[in-house]
Amino acid sequence: MKAVIFEKPGSVEVLKYCEFPKPNPQNGEALIRVKACGLNRLDIWLREGKRGIPLPHILGSDVAGVIEEINGASTLKIGQEVVINPAIPCGNCSRCKSGEACELVIIFGAKTKGGYAEYVTAPLAQVYPKPKNLSFVEAAAFPLTFLTAWHMLVGRANLKEGETVFIWGASGGLGSSAVQIAKYLGAKVIAAAKSNEDAVGIRKIGADHTVVYTKENVVDAVKKLTKGIGIDVVFESIGEKTWSTTLAMLRPFGRVVIAGTTSGDTGTQDLSDVYVRQLSIFGARMGTKKEFEKVLELMNSGKLKPIIDKAYPLAQAAEAQRRMEEYKHLGKIVLEI
Numbered sequence: 134m135k136a137v138i139f140e141k142p143g144s145v146e147v148l149k150y151c152e153f154p155k156p157n158p159q160n161g162e163a164l165i166r167v168k169a170c171g172l173n174r175l176d177i178w179l180r181e182g183k184r185g186i187p188l189p190h191i192l193g194s195d196v197a198g199v200i201e202e203i204n205g206a207s208t209l210k211i212g213q214e215v216v217i218n219p220a221i222p223c224g225n226c227s228r229c230k231s232g233e234a235c236e237l238v239i240i241f242g243a244k245t246k247g248g249y250a251e252y253v254t255a256p257l258a259q260v261y262p263k264p265k266n267l268s269f270v271e272a273a274a275f276p277l278t279f280l281t282a283w284h285m286l287v288g289r290a291n292l293k294e295g296e297t298v299f300i301w302g303a304s305g306g307l308g309s310s311a312v313q314i315a316k317y318l319g320a321k322v323i324a325a326a327k328s329n330e331d332a333v334g335i336r337k338i339g340a341d342h343t344v345v346y347t348k349e350n351v352v353d354a355v356k357k358l359t360k361g362i363g364i365d366v367v368f369e370s371i372g373e374k375t376w377s378t379t380l381a382m383l384r385p386f387g388r389v390v391i392a393g394t395t396s397g398d399t400g401t402q403d404l405s406d407v408y409v410r411q412l413s414i415f416g417a418r419m420g421t422k423k424e425f426e427k428v429l430e431l432m433n434s435g436k437l438k439p440i441i442d443k444a445y446p447l448a449q450a451a452e453a454q455r456r457m458e459e460y461k462h463l464g465k466i467v468l469e470i
């Protein structure tokens with residue numbers, strides 16, 4: 134089959150479009166002909182060698198395609214259009230056994246070979262019918278980010294109707310999903326944008342207000358927008374560059390939920406501020422099967438919709454990743470296979 138692989142870590146130049154052996158579905162797996170695969174920033178971390186995976190590797194955590202073979206018992210059918218839930222729970226830890234988020238969850242396309250290819254195999258339990266109202270490109274643009282954003286806002290931060298949420302990285306895959314989910318939950322959404330042009334696009338996705346963080350003092354702008362009250366929940370995935378601002382904009386008893394550190398891992402903070410203002414900090418990684426099924430249901434009913442930035446053919450995966458590295462995207466970049 135044709136695939137985009139890399140044999141050593143490095144810049145986009147290490148990505149190679151070539152022939153690679155077609156995988157065989159093991160017992161309990163489906164063979165899926167990939168029609169589209171969404172990009173995530175994780176792909177860049179993996180390609181750069183930041184997550185230590187066996188090489189050669191095929192990236193791609195967000196897959197939409199058609200079932201070609203089924204090895205094992207399943208209600209799914211050959212020829213069925215499907216998406217993959219990329220959060221693969223271990224099934225054995227105490228949290229898995231009580232239906233909570235797995236502490237050892239592995240990510241499809243990171244610890245398994247992913248969808249930058251004509252075919253993938255996936256555990257049958259991770260495979261779901263594709264929402265009929267979505268194209269393959271759209272269906273490959275929601276699983277990982279909407280699942281994570283749902284887990285962050287609902288599962289971890291317990292965002293409530295009428296609360297105010299501040300979303301960093303709202304032009305990105307994760308942040309643009311969060312804007313929609315927060316609006317669906319009935320929250321007031323203030324989102325960060327790097328430019329006036331992005332701000333317009335982010336408001337179109339649903340943000341009530343935007344703050345252009347490259348030009349404005351974010352804490353002052355937020356204070357004004359919340360009439361001096363501050364933010365109930367900050368949605369974080371930027372880390373080092375934004376952490377102090379994040380804490381400064383919270384109201385007493387405010388919550389931060391963090392799932393990434395795009396700008397760097399090290400944040401400093403005045404710890405006395407955490408207890409004096411009684412703040413809560415939640416970490417989040419992927420989400421549960423139940424949460425994925427909820428997101429899928431909301432996609433099926435059209436209440437949530439993937440935001441597509443641009444689609445590229447598989448052979449142009451390097452170009453697609455470059456667009457992400459240069460932060461030119463608004464929404465999801467997707468490969469069409």
Ligand SMILES: NC(=O)c1ccc[n+]([C@@H]2O[C@H](COP(=O)([O-])OP(=O)(O)OC[C@H]3O[C@@H](n4cnc5c(N)ncnc54)[C@H](OP(=O)(O)O)[C@@H]3O)[C@@H](O)[C@H]2O)c1
Nearest residue numbers: 174281302304305306307327370374392393394395418419
């Ligand atoms: N824990 C999990 O399960 C999980 C799941 C999904 C993603 N993540 C993590 O979440 C992060 C986002 O992933 P993604 O796929 O959504 O990536 P993405 O599409 O590239 O989005 C990243 C966003 O970060 C913003 N950004 C970068 N530097 C910034 C800075 N200095 N200040 C403010 N904003 C900045 C950019 O917004 P502007 O263009 O507006 O600057 C961009 O939209 C990554 O670190 C990823 O690893 C974690």
Ligand SMILES: [Zn+2]
Nearest residue numbers: 223226229235
């Ligand atoms: Zn587990």
